[in-house]
Amino acid sequence: MNFYYMFIIQGVKMGVTIKDIARIANVSHTTVSRALNDSPFINEDTKVKIKSIAKELNYVPNYSAKSLVLDRSYNIGLFFTTISQVTSPMFFYETVSGVNSAIKESYNLVVRGIDDYKKFTLINNKRFDGIILMSQSNSDNSFIYYLLEKDIPVVVLNRDVDENSIVNILSADKKGAYKAVEYLIQKGHKNIAIIEGKKGFNATTERKEGFLKALIENKLQIQDEYMVQGDYTIESGYIAMKKLLSLSNIPTAVFCSNDEMAVGAMKAAFETGLNVPKDISVMGFDDNQLGGFITPALTTVRRPIMELSKKGAEKLLNIIENKSTDGEKIYVNTELIERESVSKLI
Numbered sequence: 001m002n003f004y005y006m007f008i009i010q011g012v013k014m015g016v017t018i019k020d021i022a023r024i025a026n027v028s029h030t031t032v033s034r035a036l037n038d039s040p041f042i043n044e045d046t047k048v049k050i051k052s053i054a055k056e057l058n059y060v061p062n063y064s065a066k067s068l069v070l071d072r073s074y075n076i077g078l079f080f081t082t083i084s085q086v087t088s089p090m091f092f093y094e095t096v097s098g099v100n101s102a103i104k105e106s107y108n109l110v111v112r113g114i115d116d117y118k119k120f121t122l123i124n125n126k127r128f129d130g131i132i133l134m135s136q137s138n139s140d141n142s143f144i145y146y147l148l149e150k151d152i153p154v155v156v157l158n159r160d161v162d163e164n165s166i167v168n169i170l171s172a173d174k175k176g177a178y179k180a181v182e183y184l185i186q187k188g189h190k191n192i193a194i195i196e197g198k199k200g201f202n203a204t205t206e207r208k209e210g211f212l213k214a215l216i217e218n219k220l221q222i223q224d225e226y227m228v229q230g231d232y233t234i235e236s237g238y239i240a241m242k243k244l245l246s247l248s249n250i251p252t253a254v255f256c257s258n259d260e261m262a263v264g265a266m267k268a269a270f271e272t273g274l275n276v277p278k279d280i281s282v283m284g285f286d287d288n289q290l291g292g293f294i295t296p297a298l299t300t301v302r303r304p305i306m307e308l309s310k311k312g313a314e315k316l317l318n319i320i321e322n323k324s325t326d327g328e329k330i331y332v333n334t335e336l337i338e339r340e341s342v343s344k345l346i
Helices: 003-011 018-025 029-036 044-056 063-070 089-103 138-149 173-186 202-217 234-245 259-271 305-322
Strands: 075-080 108-113 130-134 154-157 167-171 192-196 227-229 253-256 281-283 300-302 328-332 335-337
Touching (some): 018 029, 018 044, 029 044, 075 089, 089 305, 130 138, 130 305, 138 154, 173 192, 173 202, 173 253, 173 281, 173 300, 173 335, 192 202, 192 234, 192 259, 234 253, 234 259, 259 281, 305 328
Parallel strands (some): 130 154, 192 253, 253 281
Antiparallel strands (some): 300 335
8 A cells, every 4th residue: 555545545534435446547537426326428548546545545425425425415315115014024134124125225214104104294305215015015106106296216115006107016925825724725635724915015916806706616605704904914814724623514724814824823723633734734925034944844935035125125216316217117026935834635
């Protein structure tokens, strides 16, 4: 390391600044700022030189100063319909991990629930450069239209939104549920129950529609007592399964609208003295990390939440950086994961 680098490192007690890099590179601090932000007005050789100096000096951007200069907050908002009620821990973890892997160190990530806000006036361009919404309910529409009105870039995940100007990324839940129930039918099951998710959530509706479609197309009877309400929590799966097991004619298989409820359902079956899958089969949905480590391991439908969330963050960054306003709808396919919790009836 030459004398000038040593001078900068030893002489700047508050850390390396853009002016220090400018002095070493023999350019203006404006040129350094533009180069570090990949401005098209700076040639590639100059960019490479400036970035190399910044890297060697362990330069850390001052986002407060940067945001004032560029009129940006460098905050990305990740909003859920709610994070205080029935958003499962694994769903939350995979969503945050997916988004975080895309934004890396370029932005600060702010995670909130829409239900945290009585009014949306605190959500504006000064606080957020863009927002990713993991939408779980139609009640989110007022929030979405508020963001559009305020020209805050937004990408909506998980729920089909009827708005052509929005980038909308979602998994094919109805198709996934259909495949799950069809798999049970192929295993010889005819008395198939469903433990539904929380009322009002789009995923709940989609998965129930897939369940019903599979029964109808395979000419199986739809039995109202086999459709029991849950709310995506383990406890609700446990309670719902207890109801099913109290019936005079218990089902041979239960499709649970998420893996957490499937775990609760299996516990209820075990407590009743039943063996899973010998006496009753259990199918989940989501394929969170829990399902593969319980006994028996859970047969489920993989919904790639981490991939979906990462793709959403990448789309949002593209909108922010390139001022893109083109809406599009992107589907991420589900996948049936066959494990040990479903038996074949003879």
